[in-house]
Amino acid sequence: xxxxxxxxxxxxSQANIVDIVSKYVKLRRSSKTLLGLxxxxxxxxxxxxxxxxxxxxxxxxxTHGDVITFAQRYHDISFPEALKMLALELGIDIDQYxxxxxxxxxxxxxxxNDIADYYHRNLISSKR
Numbered sequence: 001x002x003x004x005x006x007x008x009x010x011x012x013s014q015a016n017i018v019d020i021v022s023k024y025v026k027l028r029r030s031s032k033t034l035l036g037l038x039x040x041x042x043x044x045x046x047x048x049x050x051x052x053x054x055x056x057x058x059x060x061x062x063t064h065g066d067v068i069t070f071a072q073r074y075h076d077i078s079f080p081e082a083l084k085m086l087a088l089e090l091g092i093d094i095d096q097y098x099x100x101x102x103x104x105x106x107x108x109x110x111x112x113n114d115i116a117d118y119y120h121r122n123l124i125s126s127k128r
Contacts, residue, residue, distance in 0.1 A: 007097040008068065011086050012054065015067040020086070021050050024074055038063070039074055 005013075018034055021027065027034040027050060038048035038058040047060035057064040063073065071082040087094045 007083055007087065007092070007094060010092060010097070011068060011083060011090065012066060014090050014092065015086055016052075017054050017056065017067045017070065018050055018052055020067050020089075021056060021070055025050075 018027070021036075022034075025036040025039050025048065027036040028046075029035075030049075033049040033051050035046045036048050036050070037043055037046050038060055040048075040058060040063045041061040043060050048056065048058045050056045055064065055066050056070055065073070068079065068082050068086065071077070071086055072079060075082070075085065077085065084094060086092075
């Protein structure tokens with residue numbers, strides 16, 4: 001359990017995938033999706049669908065994902081770089097999410113400390 005939302009969740013909840021993708025791909029409405037030429041392969045007939053619920057899928061090259069995946073693939077950047085780029089674009093202060101230990105991380109750290117203490121005690125007692 002996290003002590004609060006992490007940066008990925010915040011970006012996914014605040015980023016409108018249609019707004020982000022439409023900066024790079026000309027989209028037109030097609031029933032419940034938006035349709036355009038896939039930016040990940042050459043095509044003449046649009047097969048790239050953007051779903052307002054937060055994901056995209058290309059029926060031509062089968063590339064799919066969410067807004068973060070789109071940023072990664074389109075800009076050829078790493079996951080952390082995509083998070084940083086989207087956070088900057090959305091006006092999210094990423095510093096508040098850096099090194100903020102979650103409850104689970106604290107529990108794991110506590111267990112690791114207990115294990116280290118156990119072995120330390122056993123090493124000291126075995127020297128005698």
